[in-house]
Amino acid sequence: MSNKNIGIKDVAVAAGVSVTTVSHVLNEVSYARVSPETRDKVRTIAGQLGYGPNRLAQALRTQRTGMLGLVSEDIATTPHAGRIILGAEEAAKARGYNLMIINTSGSASLESRQADVEALLERRVDGILYATMYHRNVELPANLGSVPSVLVDSVAIGGNITAVVPDEEGGARAAVGALLEAGHTRVGFINNTDDVPATRQRLQAFRSTLTEAGLDGGAAPIESDVSEVQGGYEAARRILGREDPPTGLFCYNDRMAMGAYRAAAELGLTIPADLSVVGFDDQGLIAANLHPGLTTVALPHYEMGAWATEHLIDAVEGKTDLTLMALHPTILSCPLVRRDSVTAPRL
Amino acid sequence: MSNKNIGIKDVAVAAGVSVTTVSHVLNEVSYARVSPETRDKVRTIAGQLGYGPNRLAQALRTQRTGMLGLVSEDIATTPHAGRIILGAEEAAKARGYNLMIINTSGSASLESRQADVEALLERRVDGILYATMYHRNVELPANLGSVPSVLVDSVAIGGNITAVVPDEEGGARAAVGALLEAGHTRVGFINNTDDVPATRQRLQAFRSTLTEAGLDGGAAPIESDVSEVQGGYEAARRILGREDPPTGLFCYNDRMAMGAYRAAAELGLTIPADLSVVGFDDQGLIAANLHPGLTTVALPHYEMGAWATEHLIDAVEGKTDLTLMALHPTILSCPLVRRDSVTAPRL
DNA sequence: GGACGTGGGAGACGGATGAGCAACAAGAAC
DNA sequence: GTTCTTGTTGCTCATCCGTCTCCCACGTCC
Structure with a gap:
């Protein structure tokens, strides 16, 4: 000791x-x-x-602290933040860096977020990771630019900062693909009503995957609602109440899928025998614990945190030029996690 | 800027x-x-x-960094860690401190955890928060003692470190009380099988609350299983399969309660009309999203994080003597969160 | 010539680093 | 064989990083 x-x-x-x-x-x-x-x-x-x-003295002299700042939105609200933090922390630790964490609110003012970044800069962090709660376009505090920075799970408005985001489209294709593969021809989509990239990209992927499979993606049943359990429940009631209802349901996220489970139960529909369901997010507490286990698409939060940290450190150490990567966000794949909520449709 | x-x-x-x-x-x-x-x-x-x-130079000169180290177990596994971090971060920010976070595994070796603390010490943090994933007795790295430290959600083996833990007993009493208050006389308990303080204390509180209400706590139906959804399901099947089954069920945690919901549904029991259920943890994703909403007991993770940080800073600034508080862990109350899973029993 | 009222000088914190110095060996010149 | 040159090895000196803080200096007014 x-x-x-x-x-x-x-x-x-x-x-x-x-x-x-x-x-x-x-x-x-x-x-x-x-x-x-x-x-x-x-x-x-x-x-x-x-x-x-004494790392302080060392840092003072060398102008390198070996510390990375991580400003994360709403750390406690979603488990996603935890996974990003973990990915970042492990990647940092592996290269001898430590993480300094600041929480901010997704709805915080630009000034407040600027003050957060400022606090990090006063501590002379070598670089900054800026993580949002969900994939969206975000306006960044200007002082972020004073050290190497990487955006996690979002793209900057006016984007000239390196960013890493999930492959929404690929994930949605995998989800719909799982339903098609099981033989479903009547596939519905329960979408979110927020205007975020995920909503648009998943919808588009849903449509084109169906179309490419010879079905009519443009005419496929779609219901939108708020992306919570209740919204999922209501959208599912609507979509399952249509005539000739879908036998396969792709849900915007696991919470909405949870609502769909309840709607199905109320309608006397057994999952997966009468209705196959695929979610999105792979939220541990929900997806694995529903009955039957929910087949879903995992968001690569851990991977995004790790990727961002790796590349941030590379930039700090002069091994990479971040401005080159800033042109297009890096896209990390969203793997399908197969559980028991998908099977062949009844004849 | x-x-x-x-x-x-x-x-x-x-x-x-x-x-x-x-x-x-x-x-x-x-x-x-x-x-x-x-x-x-x-x-x-x-x-x-x-x-x-330049906070580095300042710190070097004044021997105060204004940084607190937080070593947290399994940041991403449970949402609890997020709430502790949030509580700590906000309390720290309010007093001008920042948090340096290190993740460790609940099963990490003592050496590995000691290395984590060491990293924090090299950075000259003013104090250390050591947070475990759930309430238990933990063996601490010896170097923790070199700066003021506070334990969150656990008690040290040989405990001479200030700690803050949830009021398991009070929470369990509130949970059982809610059932009694609604008029239940046949109340069962679905317990966890792990040997942790929570298991013992909740069981004891369950029994004595019943006894104090004039019922026979010693004879009340109890089933134990692993504290996951599946365990809750199985325990619930057993307890509800007894003759003269309970009309009110207190579950060790929300996950087990989720399993009990399924068991009830399979047995044709409606919640709360046929069966009232109370959980523990108030895990956002589960408790509020089950149908009907689960009445449960909230664990004060945010509060523990904030309390620990407040007192740690007090100690760092010489306003408090932590050794005086180290004699007994501080207990923070677990409030009952009423939703819709409890009502009067059928006659 | 004290007692203000104002303000500056010079370490110190702990470590990193370019320049420099002593000691010695090998080779060169005589 | 002796002395001088040149090079190497092995290590130290003096500074510097940016800020705080103890202690002193100066002018002015009674």
């Missing part, structure tokens, strides 16, 4: 060498000429004393 | 005073004697230049 009152000076004295030499040895400075014996001695003594460098 | 290349020296030059004076003014040093005019000038210039102090 290290004693934090030990400085490099103490190691130097104990080893009978200068501070410079200790620094050279411990940092393995390439041009330093120190005999193997001295190196050993320094290292041994440093170990015995439990010396660890 | 502040330019981070501006130092106190630049402000001094621009204002035509010494660095000392700028420091005096900006920090409002009590014993400093500076004329109001000079003060104004310094402040104005600092504002114009967008000066912000």
Whole structure:
């Protein structure tokens, strides 16, 4: 266990060498000429004393803190933020960086978010990760530009900042594909009413996947509602109440799918025998716990956090030029997670 | 927007005073004697230049970083961690502190966790919050003691560290009380099989609340299983399959309650008309989204995070002596959240 | 010549780093 | 064989990073 009152000076004295030499040895400075014996001695003594460098002093001198700022929206509201944080934290730890986290509200004013970034800058973080709660276009505080930054799960309005987002379209195609593959020809979509990229892209992918399969995507049943359980329930009631109702349902997210489960139960429909359902998000608490388990599409939050961190660190260390990547957001795939809510339709 | 290349020296030059004076003014040093005019000038210039102090240099000099370390178990696995983080972050921000977060695994070795703490210590955090995923007894890395520390949602084995935990007993009493109040006399408990404080304390509270109400707590129906949806389902099947089954069910957590919902549905029992259910945890995604909404007991994760941070900062600033509080863990109440799963039993 | 009223100088915090210096060996010049 | 040159090895000195803070300096007015 290290004693934090030990400085490099103490190691130097104990080893009978200068501070410079200790620094050279411990940092393995390439041009330093120190005999193997001295190196050993320094290292041994440093170990015995439990010396660890004062990262503050180090940072002050080297202009590198080894800290990354992460401003995340609504950390506690969704489990998504947790996965982003985890991905970022593990990637950072693997490369010797640490994360400084600031929470902000999705509805916070630009000034407030600017103040958050400012706090990070005062601490001289090497770079900043800016994570939003869901995939959308966001207006960023201007001071974000003063250090390398990466956007997670959103694209900047006027976008000239490197961003990483989920492959909404590919995910939706996989979801619809799972239903088609099982033999469904009457496939419906329960969509969200918010005007966000996910809504538009999933809808478009839904339509074109059907069309490409020889069905009429333009005429497929679609109901929209607020993207919560209740909205899903109501939209499902509507869509299942149509004449010639769909036998396969693609839901905007797992919460809406949960509502669809209830609607189906009330209508005497068994899942998956009478109705196959596919969700989106793979929210652990819902998807795996519904009965039957919900087949859904996973959002790559962990991966986005990790990807963003990796590339941010590359930029900090001069191994990458972020401005080159800023032209188009990077898209990470959304894998289908198969459970038990999809099967062949009744004849 | 502040330019981070501006130092106190630049402000001094621009204002035509010494660095000392700028420091005096900006920090409002009590014993400093500076004329109001000079003060104004310094402040104005600092504002114009967008000066912000370099917190690293400040910290190096004052031996205070204004950073708190938070090591949290399994950030992404449960939403609980998010709430703790949020509580801590907001409390910290309110007092000018920032949070440095490290994730660890609940099953991580003592060495690995010690390394995590070490990383925080090297960064000279002023104090450390150590948060576990659920209420349990935990063996702590020894180096935790080198700075003020507070344990969140757990108690140290050999406990001489200030800790804050939920009031399991009070929560369970409130849950059972809600059922009794509605008129139930046959009340059952679906418990967890893990040997953690929550399991024991909720069981004990369940029994004594019944006994105090004139019922036979010792003979009340209890079934235990793993604390997941499936376990809850199976335990509920067992308990509802008994002769003279309970009309009111207290479940160890919301996930088990979710399983009980399914068991009830399969048995043709309507909630709450035929069966009243109370959960524990108030997991947003489950409790509010089940149908009918689940009456449950909320765990004070946000509050624990905030409480711990408040008191940690007090200790760091010398306003509190943590060792005095270390004798007994602080207990935060678990409020009952009433929804629609409890009503009077059928006659 | 004290007592203000104003303000500045010079470390110190802990570590990184370019320049410099002593000691010694090998080769060159005589 | 001795002395001088040149190079290498091994390590140290002096600074600097940006801020705080103790202590001192100066002018002025009684």
